[in-house]
Amino acid sequence: MKHSDTDVIIAGGGLAGATLALALTRVAPALSVTVVEAFPLSADALPDSYQPSYDARSTALAWGSRLIFEELGLWHRISEHATPIQHIHVSDRGRFGATRLNAQEYEQRALGYVMDNRWMGLCLMRELLETKVQWQAPADVIDMTPCEQGVSVSLKIGNETSRLKAQCLIVADGGRSGLREKLGFQPSHHGYNQNALIANxxxxxxxxxxxxxxxxxxxxxAMLPHGSPSRAGHESALVWTLNDQELKQVLAMSDSDKCLRLQERFGWRLGRFTRIGECNYYPLTLTTVAEPVRPGVALVGNAAHALHPVAGQGFNLALRGLMTLVEQFRLAAEQGRSPGDFQILRRYHELHSPDWQQTVQFSDSLIRIFGHSLAPVATARDAGLVGLDLLPSAKRLFARKAMGTGGRRAVINGPAASDKQ
Structure with missing residues (x-):
């Protein structure tokens, strides 16, 4: 490889960027990695102990994502505050259609897990402190140009700018920074005219x-179990889809009135709603980039594809993509090739593309099918939910998608074993 300041620059040190950095140290340790993060980072800021907050934002991890974190040696830390999902209940409010998944049916301890984003981030930071990963924080990647060594990346550090040469730039800073567009990538957006309100x-x-x-x-x-990893409690993480007018109405309500409105919409399967915490919200848009790679640069995570949260697939899809990319980087290092080689990045895209296309189609189709209020359509989908509950083969396929074990997954230390079903 040609000389550069670092082999791989990761723009963004959030969950996707930090996971990628950790995975590269485990799978391709010959590569040097630099993470550029907009927020300041300090080992002194990491708490000695973690006390979950009632208002903490959370992420649903599929069973397949747990397997990835086990391979990275991180699950033992994450699992301390990971609430298991042992059952999934899918239903059409006010109608007879429903289907149910049970972890025991698939000989698993859980179908997935729910955990606070902050806890997952702290676990990643603690693990990364023990690696050779370099950090530029607080700093921002503001531009990139090709050069003889690969790419020359412009960084903004305070009021100063500097350049860092690398073999490859990975954009992992989500879809809101503008870096993706500045580098010439053209995302496609499809708005759902809905918002996701998130609260515990x-x-x-x-x-x-x-x-x-x-x-x-x-x-x-969606209502996801939240709280203790060992004792079933009374706290759940809510993802509530609302149009603009309804969102404005709900945000203006008192907490007691919010609970009443939520009760009206959700029903009584969890009894009475007694408390709602701090409400956050964001507009729902399906965002995809048809060609997320080019020589020396690749988009990952939400920078490459952002989904409707209906099936909780977003971060799990990103995680599988990260491991696919890492495996290609490992092969490149073994062959003495640059990780920014377009053939390497294109191969990553070819391998990951079927997974994200299927996942996007799965999530988007749920919105379209259940978005119709016409009686014939509603009757048909109710029959479909009942049929799914009665047909083992169809239910198994649905379970594999929910558990995140249907997509391609790179495995450390050897070829992938068949997922236990």
């Missing part, structure tokens, strides 16, 4: 480690 809620009945996906006339609603 308490209910009179225990969640019994059950995740609920409720499709209502106003849009899908």
């Amino acid at each position: 809620v308490s209910t009179s009945d225990s969640h019994e480690f059950t995740a609920f996906e409720r499709f209502t006339e106003a849009g899908p609603m």
Whole structure:
């Protein structure tokens, strides 16, 4: 390889960027990695102990994502505050259609897990402190140009700018920084005319480690078990889909009125809603980039594809893509090739593309199918949910998608073994 300041620059040190950095140290340790992150980072800022906040934002991890974190040697830390999803209940609010998944049916301890984003980030930071990964923080990647060594990346550090040469730049800073567009990538956006309201809620009945996906006339609603990893509690993580007018109305309500509106929409499967925490929200848009790679640069995570949260597939899809990319980088290092070689990056895209296309289609089709209120369509989807619950083969396929074990997954230390079903 030609000389450069670092082999791989990762723009963004969030969950996707930090996971990628850690995976590269495990799978391709010959590569030097530099992470550029906009927020300041300090080992002194990491707490000695972690106390979960009621208002903490959370992420749903599929079983397949747990397997990846096990391979990276991180699961033992993450699992300390990972609430298992042992059951999934999918239903059409006010209608008879429903399907149920149970982890025991597939000889698994859980179908997935729910954990606070901050806890997952702290676990990644602690693990990365023990590696040779270099950090530029606070700093921003503001531009990139090709050069003899690969790419020359412009960094903004305070009021100063500097340049760093690398073999490859990975854009992992989400879709809102503008770096993706500045580098010439053309994302495609499809708005759903909906917003996701996110909050933690308490209910009179225990969640019994059950995740609920409720499709209502106003849009899908998810309720994920949250809190203790070992004792079924009364706290759930809510993802509530609302149009602009409804969102404005709900945000203006008192907490008690929010609980009443939520009760009306969700029903009584968790008993009475007794508390709702801090509400955050964001507009829902399906964003994809048809060609997320070019010589010396690749988009990953939300910078490459952002999904509707209806099926909780976003971060799990990103994680599988990261491992596919890491495996290609490992092969490149073994062959003495640059990780920014377009053939390497194009091969990554070819391998990951079927997974993200299927996942996008799966999530988008759920919105379209359950977004119709016409009686014939509603009757057909109710029959489909009942049929899914009764047909083992169809249900197994649905379970594999929910568990994140249907996509391509790179495995450390040897070829992938068949996922236990």
